[in-house]
Amino acid sequence: MNNSEQMEYWNGEAGQKWADNDAMMAEMLAPIAGDLLKHANIGGATRVLDVGCGGGSETLMLAEHLGPQATVLGVDISAPLLAVARQRARAAGASGTRVDFLEADASNHVFAPASFDLLFSRFGVMFFAEPKAAFVNLYQALEPGAKLAFSCWQPLQENLWAMLPLRAALQHLPAPEPPPPHAPGPFAFADADYTRSVLAGAGFNDVDICSHAVTMAWGRDDDLGTTARDMLNMGPVSRLLQNCDPTLREAVYSAATEAMSPWFSAGKIRLPGAVWLVTARKG
Numbered sequence: 001m002n003n004s005e006q007m008e009y010w011n012g013e014a015g016q017k018w019a020d021n022d023a024m025m026a027e028m029l030a031p032i033a034g035d036l037l038k039h040a041n042i043g044g045a046t047r048v049l050d051v052g053c054g055g056g057s058e059t060l061m062l063a064e065h066l067g068p069q070a071t072v073l074g075v076d077i078s079a080p081l082l083a084v085a086r087q088r089a090r091a092a093g094a095s096g097t098r099v100d101f102l103e104a105d106a107s108n109h110v111f112a113p114a115s116f117d118l119l120f121s122r123f124g125v126m127f128f129a130e131p132k133a134a135f136v137n138l139y140q141a142l143e144p145g146a147k148l149a150f151s152c153w154q155p156l157q158e159n160l161w162a163m164l165p166l167r168a169a170l171q172h173l174p175a176p177e178p179p180p181p182h183a184p185g186p187f188a189f190a191d192a193d194y195t196r197s198v199l200a201g202a203g204f205n206d207v208d209i210c211s212h213a214v215t216m217a218w219g220r221d222d223d224l225g226t227t228a229r230d231m232l233n234m235g236p237v238s239r240l241l242q243n244c245d246p247t248l249r250e251a252v253y254s255a256a257t258e259a260m261s262p263w264f265s266a267g268k269i270r271l272p273g274a275v276w277l278v279t280a281r282k283g
């Protein structure tokens with residue numbers, strides 16, 4: 001199984017950008033972790049694996065939500081994001097005792113069998129080259145009866161926060177080749193039937209996939225232009241802008257700034273989105 005492209009991505013310029021902007025992302029995504037925690041009814045879990053934990057903000061939320069009897073291991077392939085996660089845990093006084101981090105590919109790392117009673121992930125499980133094999137690997141790390149709970153994005157068309165910048169970019173840039181269906185990336189699990197088949201194929205039972213509306217509030221209380229740039233540089237359009245001519249990039253920034261203007265208030269661009277809240281059980 002080869003996740004080398006994702007390893008490069010999350011350890012290169014993009015991973016560093018996520019690390020640099022972690023505070024903004026953590027604030028914006030906190031409500032989604034909160035919604036998933038409530039929805040999945042995970043009280044009582046004591047040994048938790050947080051897959052694709054990134055900068056660790058939801059790892060700490062999990063530890064706090066579950067209380068002192070729980071330990072949480074955040075696993076991620078991104079060294080820059082794990083550095084942020086470790087620093088965040090140290091600052092919260094949670095490092096090494098209740099919260100720990102591991103740099104590893106969750107899809108093939110050999111976890112001790114049956115060592116977790118909850119697998120949790122906020123947007124961290126859509127990047128596997130071979131999703132079924134990855135979930136088979138994660139399944140063996142869970143004890144019988146363990147829960148799985150993750151969030152993933154619904155299709156691009158249901159997510160105006162991603163569509164609007166894309167439309168602005170396509171006024172100036174050629175449309176990229178559409179990725180093959182279910183290709184690793186933010187929208188890999190957009191098709192709920194496909195996700196269900198991956199999880200059932202890996203052995204999970206009671207797979208439930210619930211539609212959930214969210215608001216993405218981008219920005220750090222700055223002006224519209226800066227906020228629009230943040231959004232373009234962090235969201236799905238960032239991949240298109242990576243090797244783009246600087247003049248074209250500026251044209252995309254202006255088109256996006258104009259498109260975002262009706263959605264900007266009090267220092268943030270607030271746009272609707274749609275996620276799936278996915279739960280399942282082992283055995």
Ligand SMILES: C[S@@+](CC[C@H](N)C(=O)[O-])C[C@H]1O[C@@H](n2cnc3c(N)ncnc32)[C@H](O)[C@@H]1O
Pocket residue numbers: 003006010025029051052053054055056057058075076077078081104105106107121122123124125127128
């Ligand atoms: C969209 S980010 C989400 C980060 C974090 N869960 C959050 O919500 O802030 C996706 C994360 O998944 C991680 N990731 C991607 N593929 C992975 C893999 N095979 N094993 C572990 N982590 C992976 C990336 O490095 C990145 O940190």
